[in-house]
Amino acid sequence: MESRLRVNRLTLIHAVLAYISPEFTALSHLPLPLPTEIRFRILTHLHLTLSASLLESLNHSLQNALDDLCHSCRAYNCHVYGQNVSDWPEIRATGGCWCAQIGGHPRPEIASDRWNSDECIDAKIRSPMADSDPPPYFSFHLRHVAVTYLSTTSPSPYTREIEAMTTSHAGAKEIDALVLKVLRHFHCRVSPSKPRAWKLEDELCIIPISDGPSDDETLCTLQLALELDRHHDFVSHSKLHPRNIKFTPPLISHSPGEGFPSFLFVMMAD
Template sequence: MSLHTTRIALTHALLAAFHPSLVTFRGVSLPLPAELHSRICADIHAVVTQHLLQCLQECLHSSLSSLCEDCKTYNSCVFGSCVVDWPCTRTGAKCFCTTAEPSTPRNGVSDDCDYECSSSFMLPCRDCSQPPMYFINHVRDILSTYSSLDPKFPYAKFPLRNGNDIDSVLSTMLSTLGCKIKPSPVMDNWGIADEVVLVPSSTATDEQQTTLAHLRITLQLSPRPSSISLHVAHLRTVTYQQPVRLDTSAGKCALFV
């Protein structure tokens, strides 16, 4: 017995489910029918999830704003208009054009660089075993916000430096719901759209069925992963369009290519 989803869908489902306002509402005893109470929880969960997607887009916009216009144009010409397709967006590379001298190598980038050493004008190393920096920053910001709303929020203590840290947060949250992430034989990559399999912690068959049903309702996860593309689609709406320059835009683009 298992439940299949993706890491980005699971992350947002858990972040929405553990929003302090929703946790508080679940703990309040109200004279409401169980069905109505569940419906209100589902509506709050949907609103929070939509807000999380908007925050994720804001993280991408923040990455875009850290680049100068020349770097943006270069990346747009080479990698396309979708910001998530730019290597510098994944690695978190900053723009050094305003500080580096034209004759100076840009920040001494080498083959064994980490994701804080690459200029956006070069091809940064693609460490696919780690999550994109914008996603790490996104999760860190959300947990920090929750902590400010509720000083007793227990999940803001994680350092969130890499994929293992994010998986630790997700696993700890899932453990309170009686589930865990099934270990994957593929350990080389860490992708936000990678499939993850959720299994109950219990070994009793009847209890497993109940646990998975409760998990699906609490996290509002679809029995089929057809809705998961929605999360990735929100990422790809953040695009950069080159400014129109009647005399120089064509030549400039050709220079970069």
């Protein structure tokens, strides 16, 4: 039976970014006169600290994407697609207000009775299921991380891949190239799969590059080096995970003189 390791795409990307970060690279190569167990714990703590920083950056990018939507588009998306911000087509697939992109026409008013509303249809919004690149907010997050990494003077064997992520058109191809190069360093690769939409929640299958009796050892080395188990637990339970970002509109006040209602942006753990 072929040895394999299954991992969530967001977990793998952030684990790789933490592993190649200037901070982690510098400490892992620093000759510290410490027992192996203590050194390993220090690196594990640093890896998870970097993971937390990456999730904060991702959350900041998602909040900025939400701020780019007008009040009408926020209300429309929340009403039609639900409170989970990362599910909104204008966040997940396109970025920016659609009312501005379709000729400046505002969204229709949201009916008070959600279930009897005929205004929940917007044929102009393309389905995010067809997207082959990361959500715009995630691409912005990756560019920010890449620029930060390149601002240091520390040499890296992944400089070319990091530089490719800083371009304005960087997408799935660039981040996948970085991930695959790190995996090749550990003699692993992602098992080919049928072409489909690129999603952060996709489960990827990692396998050794060549079959052999040491396949399990190869995967174990990768798992420990990237802290995949700990990173998965940390990311999946974090309130900063995109799927845990909820947008809750308050009660609408009809007081005279009031314009659009304000909205509450909250983070909720599953």
